[in-house]
Each structure stands twice: as C-alpha cells, then as structure tokens.
C-alpha cells in the first residue's frame with residue numbers, strides 16, 4: 001500500500017523493528033508514531049541463549065547473583081556514557097549516526113542480558129513478575145487520577161484514602 005507522510009500520524013499507528021508501518025484508524029487523535037519490537041526472541045528465549053553461552057564457557061562459577069548485578073550496573077554505566085553531556089535527545093534519536101545507534105543497541109542488550117540472567121539466578125520468573133508489577137502500577141497510578149501528571153504516588157492527596 002502506498003502511504004503518504006500525512007497518513008503516518010494517527011493514534012495507534014506503529015512502526016515495527018523491521019521498519020514495517022502498521023496503520024490503525026481508530027480515531028482522529030494525531031500522535032507520534034509508536035515504535036514496536038519484533039515478537040522474538042522472548043525473554044525466555046534470551047534466558048536460554050545466555051544460559052547456553054554461560055554453560056559452554058564454564059562461566060556459571062562466576063555468574064552468581066551479586067556478580068551479575070555488578071556486571072549489569074557496569075553496563076548501565078556504559079549505556080549512560082552514550083548520553084552523557086549531550087543534553088536531552090528527541091525520541092527516535094534523529095541526530096544519531098548509525099554507528100552510534102548500533103553502539104546504543106549493544107549497550108542496551110548488555111544490560112538486558114545481565115538483567116535476565118540475574119533474574120534467572122535469583123529464580124525470579126521475570127515475565128510473570130513484570131505482569132504482576134504492571135498490575136500494581138496500574139492500581140497505584142489510576143489513569144483517571146494521574147493523567148498528564150508525573151508526580152510520585154505518595155504526592156497525591158486523595159480524600160477517599
């Protein structure tokens with residue numbers, strides 16, 4: 001389908017990681033395009049692949065929870081360096097070069113890989129934990145109450161509480 005740039009600004013339109021644009025026409029609200037991920041690999045896929053990587057190298061002896069946490073924090077530091085001193089950056093990082101974007105992709109991946117292995121080694125079922133936490137977040141921050149405000153939940157004075 002041929003689409004013009006003006007077609008690409010509707011609520012719910014998405015751009016998948018492969019660049020494919022998914023159009024939705026469920027309202028007249030105009031919003032920025034929403035970026036989406038590929039469906040795979042899943043978090044469990046990444047856990048399994050990293051477990052294989054670790055097993056093949058006999059590295060489980062080093063990959064205890066505390067070491068994984070420190071490794072992850074180190075990678076968060078490397079990730080932070082990419083943004084350091086640049087000032088605020090716009091969504092989609094329009095001013096970044098492809099090598100810079102690839103570097104960012106690698107640092108984000110390092111953080112995620114260590115996070116997932118840390119959860120595994122702590123026997124936390126991360127996908128299910130995320131579901132539970134998001135349900136809690138929705139209860140703590142009802143959209144009707146907090147819409148458009150970034151205040152912490154403790155700052156809301158609710159007469160019904």
Ligand SMILES: Nc1ccn([C@H]2C[C@H](O)[C@@H](COP(=O)(O)OP(=O)(O)OP(=O)(O)O)O2)c(=O)n1
Nearest residue numbers: 050053054059062075078107109110111113114
């Ligand atoms: N003991 C290790 C070492 C590496 N990795 C994996 C997980 C990370 O995705 C990546 C981290 O590799 P490096 O420690 O070499 O860190 P970087 O890839 O960030 O390299 P650099 O520090 O040179 O930027 O490799 C791992 O699982 N266990």
